[in-house]
Amino acid sequence: MTQPVDQGEKKHPIYKMADDDGQFRRKASSFRSFVSPDPTAEFPAEKDRYALYINWGCPWAHRTNIVRSLKGLEAIIQLVVMDFTLTPEGWIFNGNDGSMDKDPLYGFTKLSELYYKANPDYEGRFTVPVLWDKKKETIVNNESSEIIRMFYTAFDHLLPESRREASHPAGGYFPENLRQEIEEMNEWVYDKINNGVYKTGFATTQEAYLSNVIPLFESLDRLEKHLEDRQTKYLFGNHITEADIRLYTTLIRFDVAYYTIFKCNYKMIRYDYPHLHRWLRVLYWEENDDTKGVFMKTTYFESYKNGYSRALRNNIVPYGPEFDIMPLRK
């Protein structure tokens, strides 16, 4: 049984997401180094050298988990899973809901300990995902958009040929010929959708809420039209690219969590966006050479409903919707 929210704890500074004007502004990530295939690099790609710290709830961490599996990096990069409930002490290990009992590398119980090991003077937020170097004992990078790009290519020489970017039928997850289009889409999808749902959900004034929820739905309309016009299976053609991975982690949480918990309730993906809904179900349900079944395997609906409810310090988890995801064919 869940405990009622402690009203004192509700005011803990870790839960203060919005600035004084009611708007949530995501802070830039602090660790921005890159793993490289070059053996003389500061962070060379090696087997068993790196660990990826995540939880099942976070969409940014989810991106990195998807790419780790799509690329077949499971035996090369260790996965470390924490609980998906944000506590006053930040992300913790507690053995619940898929979390490991404690940090397998150092026996830590909190993610903050890992950040302080990397930098005792660290002052930012303790976010997932984190890519950790076990040899240098430091954080390589804590920015998901950069971690996924490293995963596309940096470890390719350690992988069978079929998993290398050069063998990817579309020319990679971030192919040369689509880079500009993907970057352009990333920019507005990040601001209005991936981060837009957070800006909507964490807003503490009506003005701040409206200034984010309206562009969010305008952008979903724009994506719907993009798919309708192109009639492609994925966002840019018939193979998965980075644009699909980045959008998936937000849309798979949309109807079950953001719609109710973050008040993104103007429309629902399943009833109001037929093309996006089809695209989402293909990624989730279809086990083909592109998806490799990875999207379903890395999706944990209960963590979205529970994690976001608790993040807003309200332990009541919404009852619906009736299905976490609709079947591919009715």
Ligand SMILES: N[C@@H](CCC(=O)N[C@@H](CS)C(=O)NCC(=O)O)C(=O)O
């Ligand atoms: N820019 C980061 C954002 C990561 C992020 O904000 N993660 C959230 C979880 S979804 C987090 O760890 N929040 C903890 C906190 O802010 O205290 C990325 O994309 O990697």
